[in-house]
Amino acid sequence: MLSLLGFLMISTFMYLIMSKRMFAMTALILIPILFALIGGFRGEIGEMMLEGVKKIAPTGVMLIFAIMYFGIMTDAGLFDPIVAKILKVVGGDPLKVVIGTAVLALSVSLDGDGTTTYIIVVAAMLPLYKRLKMNPLILTATAFLSSAVMNILPWGGPTARVLSALHLDSSQVFTPLIPAMIVAAGWVIFVAYIFGKRERKRLGIVTITEDADELVAEANHEDVTLRRPKLLWMNALITIALLVGLFMDVMPLPVLFMTAFALGMLINYPRLGEQRNRLNAHAGNAMIVAGMVFAAGIFTGILAGTKMVDAMSQTIVTLIPDALGPHLPIITGITSAPFTFFMSNDAYYFGILPLVTKAATQFGVSVEAMGRASLLGQSVHLLSPLVPSTYLLAGLAGVDFGDHQRFTLKWACGTVLVMLVVCLILGVVPV
Secondary structure (H helix, E strand, O other): OHHHHHHHHHHHHHHHHHOOOOOHHHHHHHHHHHHHHHOOOHHHHHHHHHHHHHHHHHHHHHHHHHHHHHHHHHHHOOOHHHHHHHHHHHOOOHHHHHHHHHHHHHHHHHHOOHHHHHHHHHHHHHHHHHHHOOOHHHHHHHHHHHHHHHOOOOOOHHHHHHHHHHOOOHHHHOHHHHHHHHHHHHHHHHHHHHHHHHHHHHHOOOOOOOOHHHHHHHHHOOOHHHOOHHHHHHHHHHHHHHHHHHHHOOOOHHHHHHHHHHHHHHHHOOOHHHHHHHHHHHHHHHHHHHHHHHHHHHHHHHHHHOOHHHHHHHHHHHOOOHHHHHHHHHHHHHHHHHHHHHOOHHHHHHHHHHHHHHHHHOOOOOHHHHHHHHOOOHHHHOOOOOOHHHHHHHHHHOOOHHHHHHHHHHHHHHHHHHHHHHHHHHOOOOO
16 A cells, blocks of 8 residues: 555656646645645654655755855856857857767766756856757756766765665676766767757857857846956866865765855955845745755655655565566666656665565576666666756756656666666676
């Protein structure tokens, strides 16, 4: 009963937001409450919701100050040299713009953090997309697909969970996946080529006469007097220090972004009136994204608190017949996409994967193979409504979350299949 409720709850939520019958934030709050009431958890709902919000709170705070920080850095002109360089290389050709987006996103994603990737790529590329009147969903899809491939780096979340859950090291799990990642990166660039060809056919090649300052200001309806060209190197040093701090885990992410935001605001806009204006300019976007994340905390809090996620895990395991035992690596590679879409990485990697792996070993399947296969579905997982960074991507680019899901899903599934085929050919995932 709990398992059925869980699957119905997630299916109802997805239907409502993808059909645009309900706003994602509203659905994240109301749908789980409704199903918790149906399941008879009336007296415990409040505590479950609060627990979920508490767990997601650091992420919400981090996103608020990350958006505010990179917002004022964009105002101050930190990314203008990047935009100017891209302008020089790609000009007004939509095909070159989209491929440039993919290359930039793949490069920035080396830190394994989707949040940082989305903020930098959107800040650098959105002015170009607006100027050329390109579809912003292409920007979000390209950045997303690039980040999804790099998400399985050892310092990323899912691989670390696999290594912990199965007691393996990165040389056993990650290193054999490198060829598949390289091919998947090529797939992303190929998809970017398809997107770019479509936009070039629709829009043609546009002649751009503006410089970087004018382009960014025009795209964001800003006043060029907000630029701080004399502080470019200071802003760059603060941002580099921030990214190094993120990479080295010097302090918790929320604390790093709060500190960087305070320094950036004080250095670039020391007057109280300027600070108030910059806060007003970016607070709306920050609060929408943060509100979505806190609402997702309520969703996951009820999903975990009612034990629906545990029941769903057991159902999934029991649905695998013994005859398919020897083929569990392939099955895991394919099913990791929908399973991690419907539940958190923690629930999948610490709940389901150890159980399925234990069953697979009885058929002579290695633990390492199961660990590798379980990572192949991450491109689809990141489209889940349970992933905060995807709300950030949609919010920064000003697109609807459901539209982004619909537009990107088939290409994300393509990434999963490309990686699986490469792994099967190379024997990384045994047939």
